[in-house]
Amino acid sequence: MIVPDWLNHRWVIVPLAMLTLVLAWNGYVAVNSGGKVEGQVVDAAGRPVADATVILLDRHFVMHNERQRTRTDSRGHFLFTGNDNHSLQLEAEAAGLGRSERRLVRLWFRAQNVRLAEPLQFAGRLP
Amino acid sequence: MLLPFYWVLKTAISNENIYAYPPRLLPESPHLFNFVDVWYFIPFPRYLLNSLIVSALVVVCNIALNAMAAYALSKSFPGRRAVLLLFLSCMLIPFQATIIPAYLITSKLGLLNSYLGLALPLLSTIVCIFVFKAAFEAVPQSLIDAARIDGLADRHIILRVLMPLSKAAIATNIVLAFIWSWNAFLWPLIITRDPNMQTLPLGLARFLSYLEDTTGALYAFAVMVLAPSIFVFLMAQKEFIRGLTSGATKG
Numbered sequence: 001m002i003v004p005d006w007l008n009h010r011w012v013i014v015p016l017a018m019l020t021l022v023l024a025w026n027g028y029v030a031v032n033s034g035g036k037v038e039g040q041v042v043d044a045a046g047r048p049v050a051d052a053t054v055i056l057l058d059r060h061f062v063m064h065n066e067r068q069r070t071r072t073d074s075r076g077h078f079l080f081t082g083n084d085n086h087s088l089q090l091e092a093e094a095a096g097l098g099r100s101e102r103r104l105v106r107l108w109f110r111a112q113n114v115r116l117a118e119p120l121q122f123a124g125r126l127p
Numbered sequence: 128m129l130l131p132f133y134w135v136l137k138t139a140i141s142n143e144n145i146y147a148y149p150p151r152l153l154p155e156s157p158h159l160f161n162f163v164d165v166w167y168f169i170p171f172p173r174y175l176l177n178s179l180i181v182s183a184l185v186v187v188c189n190i191a192l193n194a195m196a197a198y199a200l201s202k203s204f205p206g207r208r209a210v211l212l213l214f215l216s217c218m219l220i221p222f223q224a225t226i227i228p229a230y231l232i233t234s235k236l237g238l239l240n241s242y243l244g245l246a247l248p249l250l251s252t253i254v255c256i257f258v259f260k261a262a263f264e265a266v267p268q269s270l271i272d273a274a275r276i277d278g279l280a281d282r283h284i285i286l287r288v289l290m291p292l293s294k295a296a297i298a299t300n301i302v303l304a305f306i307w308s309w310n311a312f313l314w315p316l317i318i319t320r321d322p323n324m325q326t327l328p329l330g331l332a333r334f335l336s337y338l339e340d341t342t343g344a345l346y347a348f349a350v351m352v353l354a355p356s357i358f359v360f361l362m363a364q365k366e367f368i369r370g371l372t373s374g375a376t377k378g
Contacts, residue, residue, distance in 0.1 A: 010362060061168060061337055086167050087160075106160040110167060 029109050037080040039116030041072050041092045041100065043126045048076025052094035054120070057102075058085035076119070086110045090120060097122040135353075139346040161347035168337070168344070171351070173323060174330040177242070178309060178355075181326060184246040185308035189300050192251040194293075197259030198285050214253050222248065223313065230317055239318050245326065249308050255300045258370055262296035263289050298366030306356045327352045 006012065037056060041049045052072045057064040067085070072078045072092075086107045092100040100120045107114060138145050139161055141154035165171055200211065222229075229248055238244030266289055274288045290297065312328040319325050325333070334348050360367065 014362065086163050106158070106163070108163060 029112075032113050033109060033111040034113045035081055035083040035111040036113045037083050037088065037090070037105070037116075038114070039078060039090070040119040041076045041078065041094075041122070042119045043097060043122045043124060045125050046121075047126055048072070048074075049092070049094055049097065049122065049126065050074045050076060052076070052078075052092045052097070054078040054080075055091045055093070056080050056083065057089040057091070058083070059087035059089075064089045084111050086112070090116070092120045092122065094122065096127070097124045135346050135349055139343060139350045142343045144342050145346070161343035162351065164344045165334070165348045165351060169330055169334050170323070171330065174325055174327045177245075177324060178326040180242050181245045181315075182305050182308045184242060185249045186301050186304045188246065188250040189252060189255055189304040190297060193255045193259050193300060194285055194290060196251065196256045197263050198281065198289065200256065200260050201263040214256065218253050226313065226317065229314075233318055240321050240324050242324075244318050245311075245315055245324070246308065248314055249304065249311065252304065252307070255303055258299045258303075259293065259296050262293035262370065266292050295366045295370035297370075298363040299370030302360055302363050302367045305359050309352075309356050 039054075041052045041054060043049055050072055054070050054072060055066055056068040056070075058067045064087075068080050068082075070078050070080055078092075086109060088105040088107070089102050090105060091102045100122050103116070103120055105114060105116070134145070137143075137154045140157040140159060142161070143151065143155060200207065233239060233244045233247055236244075236247075238247060270288060271284055274284050279287065310328060311326070312332070315326045315329055316332075319329070331348055331352055335345060338344055
């Protein structure tokens with residue numbers, strides 16, 4: 001196949017490569033932006049904590065403000081929907097266990113679906 | 128020479144304070160999330176679009192208008208020397224000194240808060256006219272005479288004979304016009320009222336007022352503002368340097 005001379009020029013190749021990257025990235029964003037944030041809450045021994053309250057805080061410049069709350073199910077799982085921020089903090093609290101450490105979650109784009117790789121952990125143990 | 132650039136990039140991908148002591152050469156736990164913050168904290172895509180539109184306008188008009196002016200100045204006509212002297216002396220006057228009349232003229236034209244108004248003072252620049260003039264004067268007169276005998280009008284001589292032979296001058300015009308319009312701060316600050324018409328340098332100032340720190344996000348913004356100018360320069364550097372040096376020596 002003969003490639004026209006004008007196509008084989010850096011002022012064409014580089015912008016076309018950049019355009020391709022941008023389109024591919026936007027396609028990835030469109031597929032993965034459902035606003036879901038999910039994870040698990042465990043105690044110090046790694047056992048799931050049921051009925052714990054999980055708080056989602058989102059960032060506005062220098063402050064993180066509380067946005068949503070949800071409760072964990074019997075396996076300690078939680079799910080937030082409708083997140084539209086790119087920088088979050090998650091914290092869990094439960095009766096008898098106090099509060100977990102506050103976890104910073106950075107996303108690559110707004111409303112990115114994310115599942116926490118590490119569970120939120122309380123310092124105390126379940127009785 | 129590249130150390131300041133490296134330091135800005137290093138600060139942008141880490142959250143280290145730029146004044147941290149002792150300074151580290153390598154970034155500690157580097158990440159790209161500062162760029163994400165910049166993209167979302169302010170209307171970065173809007174500023175980027177505005178800067179791109181204004182720069183594209185400036186580049187296109189610079190090439191068209193400067194080529195025409197340079198073609199005229201490369202011919203001999205009564206008063207040519209006076210016009211050249213006028214242009215050269217105009218280069219001595221700083222833009223800040225003419226900014227009030229420029230604002231009044233733009234206002235009378237009804238171009239405040241518009242892309243054309245933002246681009247107006249840079250639509251033609253004297254330095255770039257001289258770059259084109261040097262390139263056009265390097266083209267043998269016999270070539271232009273032959274084109275004229277073939278029946279080409281002046282505008283076709285510029286388009287079909289001189290411009291294809293002046294690629295270095297075109298690249299120099301693109302690089303200089305792009306960088307000047309991309310980095311312009313004072314003029315956009317004065318003539319834009321609507322935040323949606325602001326360009327990236329104004330966005331940088333606004334971002335600085337929000338995040339008064341010397342850590343990651345601010346430097347990530349600086350990198351994002353700088354990147355397109357560096358990209359254009361790197362793409363056209365060979366022609367740019369040739370264009371600036373052509374006509375610098377005789378013989």
